[in-house]
Amino acid sequence: MGETEEKTKPEPAGSGSHVPGSFQQILKLTRAQFQEYLASRRFVILLGIVAMIGLIITAVVGAFHDRAFLHALVSSPLAFYGSFWGGAASFVIVLSAVFFGGDAIAGEFQNKTGYFLMGLPIRRTTIYVGKYIAALLASICVLFVFFLIILANGVYYFGGDALPWQFGPSLLLSIIYLVAVLSTTFLFSSLFKTSAYGFVLTAILFIIGFSLLQDVVQSILDYQPWMVISYASSAIGGVFGTATDPCTGAVINTINWGLNGIYGIPGGPAARAGCPATGGPREALLSGPTWTPGIAEAVVIMVGYFVITSIVGLLSFEREEFA
Amino acid sequence: MTHPSIECVQLTKNFGTFTALSRLDLKLEGAKCVGFLGPNGAGKTTALKMLTDMIFPSSGECFINGINVREERKKALAEAGVLIESPEIYPSLTPRQALEMVCDLRGVPQNLRRDRIEEVLSEVKMQDWVDKRFGKFSKGMKQRINIAAALVHDPGVVILDEPATGLDPRGMAEVRDIVRGLKRRNRLIFMSSHILQEVTDVCDEVALIDKGKLLFYDTLSNVTSKFADGAPTIDVGLSRPLGDESTLKQVEGLTGVTSCVLLEPKRLRLKFKGGPSAQEQLLASLVELKIGVITLSEPESALEEIYLKQISKGD
Ligand SMILES: Nc1ncnc2c1ncn2[C@@H]1O[C@H](COP(=O)(O)OP(=O)(O)OP(=O)(O)O)[C@@H](O)[C@H]1O
Ligand SMILES: [Mg+2]
Numbered sequence: 001m002g003e004t005e006e007k008t009k010p011e012p013a014g015s016g017s018h019v020p021g022s023f024q025q026i027l028k029l030t031r032a033q034f035q036e037y038l039a040s041r042r043f044v045i046l047l048g049i050v051a052m053i054g055l056i057i058t059a060v061v062g063a064f065h066d067r068a069f070l071h072a073l074v075s076s077p078l079a080f081y082g083s084f085w086g087g088a089a090s091f092v093i094v095l096s097a098v099f100f101g102g103d104a105i106a107g108e109f110q111n112k113t114g115y116f117l118m119g120l121p122i123r124r125t126t127i128y129v130g131k132y133i134a135a136l137l138a139s140i141c142v143l144f145v146f147f148l149i150i151l152a153n154g155v156y157y158f159g160g161d162a163l164p165w166q167f168g169p170s171l172l173l174s175i176i177y178l179v180a181v182l183s184t185t186f187l188f189s190s191l192f193k194t195s196a197y198g199f200v201l202t203a204i205l206f207i208i209g210f211s212l213l214q215d216v217v218q219s220i221l222d223y224q225p226w227m228v229i230s231y232a233s234s235a236i237g238g239v240f241g242t243a244t245d246p247c248t249g250a251v252i253n254t255i256n257w258g259l260n261g262i263y264g265i266p267g268g269p270a271a272r273a274g275c276p277a278t279g280g281p282r283e284a285l286l287s288g289p290t291w292t293p294g295i296a297e298a299v300v301i302m303v304g305y306f307v308i309t310s311i312v313g314l315l316s317f318e319r320e321e322f323a
Numbered sequence: 324m325t326h327p328s329i330e331c332v333q334l335t336k337n338f339g340t341f342t343a344l345s346r347l348d349l350k351l352e353g354a355k356c357v358g359f360l361g362p363n364g365a366g367k368t369t370a371l372k373m374l375t376d377m378i379f380p381s382s383g384e385c386f387i388n389g390i391n392v393r394e395e396r397k398k399a400l401a402e403a404g405v406l407i408e409s410p411e412i413y414p415s416l417t418p419r420q421a422l423e424m425v426c427d428l429r430g431v432p433q434n435l436r437r438d439r440i441e442e443v444l445s446e447v448k449m450q451d452w453v454d455k456r457f458g459k460f461s462k463g464m465k466q467r468i469n470i471a472a473a474l475v476h477d478p479g480v481v482i483l484d485e486p487a488t489g490l491d492p493r494g495m496a497e498v499r500d501i502v503r504g505l506k507r508r509n510r511l512i513f514m515s516s517h518i519l520q521e522v523t524d525v526c527d528e529v530a531l532i533d534k535g536k537l538l539f540y541d542t543l544s545n546v547t548s549k550f551a552d553g554a555p556t557i558d559v560g561l562s563r564p565l566g567d568e569s570t571l572k573q574v575e576g577l578t579g580v581t582s583c584v585l586l587e588p589k590r591l592r593l594k595f596k597g598g599p600s601a602q603e604q605l606l607a608s609l610v611e612l613k614i615g616v617i618t619l620s621e622p623e624s625a626l627e628e629i630y631l632k633q634i635s636k637g638d
Contacts, residue, residue, distance in 0.1 A: 009354055009509040012477045019401040019430045028427045032413075032420075039415035115410030118377050119473065120428050121400035322377040322408075323338075 019121045029122075029130030030137070037100060037138040046099045050092055050142055054149030057084055061153060077158045078166060078240045085150045085170065086237015090230070092146045093178045094206040096139035101185030102202040103195035104131050105317060110195045118322050128317045132186055139178055147171070170239045173298065177233050180302040180309075181206065184229065187313035190320065206230070224261050224291045229305045231261075231291070235298030258294035327402075327479045327511035328352040329374065333383035336369050336535075343369045345535040346383065351513060351528075356506055358522035358543075359515035361532040362634055367515040368407065370532070371484050374513075375405050387480055401429070404478035406469050406486055414458035418449060418468045421457070422475050429476045443471040446501055462489040470501065481505060483514040487521060499524050519626045529626070531633055538633050547625045554581055554594040555602065556628070559609065560618035564588035570614060577608050 020028070037043055061084070065074040073079045105128070108114030117127050154162035188205070189198035210230035217225035225231045241255025256262055293301065334347040344366040351357050361367050372378045374385045376396040385392050390399040412421045422440045425431075431439060444450045447467040457465065466489045473481065486502075487495045495518065502525045505512055516522050522529060523543065530540040539546065565571060565585060575583045579595040579602075586592050595605055609616050 009507070012479045012508045012510055017401070017430050017432065017476050019397065020428070022397075025428055028424070032416075032424045032427075036413045036415055112408065112411040113413055115377070115408045116412055116469075116472070119375060119400070119405035119407060119410070120425065121397045122428055123397055319379075321379060322372065 022123055022126050025122055025126045026130045026133065029117075029126065030133045033131050033134035034137050037134055038141075042099055043138060043142075046096060046142055047145060049095065050146050051149070053088055053092065054146055057088065058149065058153055061157075065157070074157055077154055077161050077164050080154060080157065081150070081164070081167065081170070082237045082240035084153070085147070085167075086234070086240060088150075089143065089146065089170075089174045089236050090177060090233035092143055093139070093174060093181055093233075096142045097135075097178065097181040097185045098199065098202045098206060100135035100138050101132075101182045101189060102199040103189055104135055104186055104198075105190040105320075106192040106198035107189075107195045109193040109322070114322055124318050124320065125314055128186070128190070128314055132182065135186070136179065136182055139182060140175065143174060143178065164240075166240045169295070170236055173236045173239060173295070173302075176299060176302045176306075177236060180229060180232075180305040183306045183309045183313065187309040187316070190313050190317045218291050226261065226293070226297065226301055229301065232293055232298040232301035232305075235293055235295050238292060238298075239295055256292070256294045257296060259296045259300065261291045261293045261297055326353050327509070328386070328388055329480060329482075329511060329513055330386040330389075331370065331374065331383065332385070334370065334373060334380055334385055335382045336366070336373060336378065337381045342535050344373070344532075347532070347535075347537055349530060349537065349540060351511060354506070354509045354511060355527040356502060356512040356514065356525055358526035358529040359513060359532070360517075360519070360522060360529055360630060361515075364534075365532045366535040367532065368484055369535075371407055371482055371513075371515060374482060375400060375403070375407060377407065402478060403480040403482055404473040404476065405482045406473040407482070407484040409462075409466055409488060410469060412457050412465065412468065412472075415456060417454045417456055418444060418471070419453045421468065422472060425472050425475055431476050439475050439477065443475045446474070446504070447471045448497060463491055463494055466490055467494070470498070474501075474505070477508075479510055481510060481512040481514075483512070485515055485517065487516065487518060495521065519630060523626050531630065533634050543626070546629060554596060556592060556594050556621070556625075557602075558586070558618075558620050559591040559593060559616055560620070561589040561591070562615035562617045565591065565614060570612075573612060574609070574614070577605060577612075579605050 019025075061070065061074065064070045073083050103110070108117070108127075108131075114127075151162065185198075185202040185206075188202050192198045192201070210228050214225045214228040214231050217223050217228060239255065329349075329351045331347045331349045334344060334349075335342070336344040347366075347370055359367050359371070369378070373380050374387070374392060376392045376399070379393065387399040388402045390402070392399045416424070419440060422443070423436070426436045426439070441450070444453055447470050449464065449467050449471065452460070452464065457468070460468070466486070470483075470486055473483065483502075487498045490498060499521055502512060502514065506525075514522075514526070526543060528540065528542050529546055531538045565588065571583060571585060574580065574591065574593070579597045580593055581596055582594045584592045593605075595601060606619055609619075
């Protein structure tokens with residue numbers, strides 16, 4: 001009797017489940033993780049910070065746009081966006097990448113949520129990519145909020161001219177920059193098992209480290225800092241490409257779509273110091289100790305960071321032990 | 324009909340110079356429940372983690388249903404339900420959402436999901452909490468959901484690392500019922516545990532490891548008869564502490580008694596030889612000694628005794 005019972009034990013239904021392909025799993029995981037990000041306190045805090053940055057810009061421009069030092073900026077949408085969007089977007093991007101990426105992988109260890117996923121039939125790569133895309137989407141939401149605040153200012157000052165075509169490439173560049181910065185923070189977070197390390201390290205790296213490195217390379221080594229990711233970020237504002245010729249007072253186009261950076265900031269401080277006796281106005285504009293990347297060059301740098309940090313991050317996560 | 328199976332071949336894990344698991348060879352096959360026993364730090368979790376590709380073997384390999392876990396993690400784990408290390412679930416999710424996510428990632432057919440989720444949640448007695456967020460759950464409540472998540476796709480192989488940790492006594496009993504329920508289907512269950520009662524109750528076989536080495540793997544009934552030196556044992560509860568050495572000697576001197584140990588001041592464990600009539604005689608003489616006998620019982624678990632004996636051998 002016992003024997004027949006043994007034989008007629010029904011198969012568990014689980015053998016009928018068909019585990020979806022990795023691509024499907026990435027989408028499903030991304031959706032769950034994205035919802036988790038949107039519901040998190042950290043998302044609210046980040047939105048608060050970004051709203052505050054936007055409000056400060058709004059207040060400063062509102063209060064001082066009649067003064068000489070702001071007047072030039074508010075007189076042209078290109079100049080306005082070049083300084084305010086171009087200047088602050090990269091900071092917002094770095095902030096979101098640190099918030100969402102800094103502990104993305106480390107946090108899975110520390111909070112033990114990784115053990116939940118690791119018991120499932122899912123590749124490590126799928127987890128990494130799913131989390132990455134979710135963090136990217138969450139960061140894009142934050143960036144979009146910032147964009148709306150800046151745009152609202154633009155509409156107030158420039159009305160119908162508030163959306164110059166340059167905003168297209170600038171937004172695209174800001175997203176490429178985000179993609180690169182986020183994959184870099186993901187790489188660092190996959191090297192640690194404690195959230196705080198991931199956070200602190202990526203924050204230090206992006207807020208101080210890279211700009212320090214950039215300074216060292218261009219000022220001390222006197223070399224174009226193409227290997228530093230923050231260098232590429234100036235293309236976000238650079239694509240608006242206008243400067244006032246310090247010698248003639250005319251607004252001129254300084255946009256450089258090329259693959260080669262140029263020595264100097266268009267309209268930079270050294271240029272303003274005086275018009276050199278020799279050379280045309282363009283050289284005069286481009287004097288100074290710093291470099292400005294060409295747009296194509298910036299894209300190459302960003303994509304390079306993305307590709308390299310993604311590969312290294314994925315490889316290191318593939319070997320990660322949930323010990 | 325396939326036979327579910329779990330196999331470890333020469334499975335070894337070193338952490339630096341420390342060997343947490345040493346050349347474990349273990350083949351479990353067929354529908355049954357196997358208890359995985361061993362003291363703290365014996366290497367149980369280490370073995371189960373390698374079995375589920377959470378950590379990687381230093382050498383050796385493991386298979387679930389014949390599929391190499393390291394080489395084909397996704398395929399191997401598709402067939403298994405896993406609960407290791409009491410994981411946490413994203414705090415903003417509710418049990419329903421978490422289980423939906425598991426079903427999603429595991430590809431449980433859409434038409435079965437609702438029923439499966441309801442079913443496992445009621446099995447772990449969490450049906451009243453389906454739509455509350457995890458953030459506020461107690462440890463035991465989370466563990467119940469973890470158990471549900473390991474079972475929601477109705478797996479053929481179930482790997483559980485101390486499923487009853489963090490549960491209240493009723494919860495522990497419920498885990499036993501759940502595992503017993505799992506055995507109604509053609510399933511292989513491999514479960515580590517410190518609760519010998521649980522193992523005795525639900526497991527068909529036991530594997531015991533200590534210091535990274537397998538001490539034995541056998542059926543529960545074989546184990547108890549092989550190691551328990553055959554002598555029947557009874558525990559004697561007293562109303563007052565046993566007087567002095569001489570009283571203990573008196574008990575030892577009773578006919579049939581082969582050994583007598585004072586477990587606690589008011590608790591004696593006797594081994595004796597002979598059948599039921601010898602036992603009847605012995606109990607009568609015990610009472611006559613007027614040492615305050617108030618209870619006579621079988622020891623809690625024969626397994627416990629074997630466990631302790633085997634473990635202390637290693638020291
Ligand atoms: N990541 C790690 N690094 C170093 N040593 C480790 C690591 N994980 C486990 N160990 C060691 O390996 C040994 C086995 O640990 P393991 O967690 O497998 O024991 P266990 O049998 O599950 O014990 P318990 O019953 O306490 O859960 C222990 O001595 C532990 O200290
Ligand atoms: Mg353990």
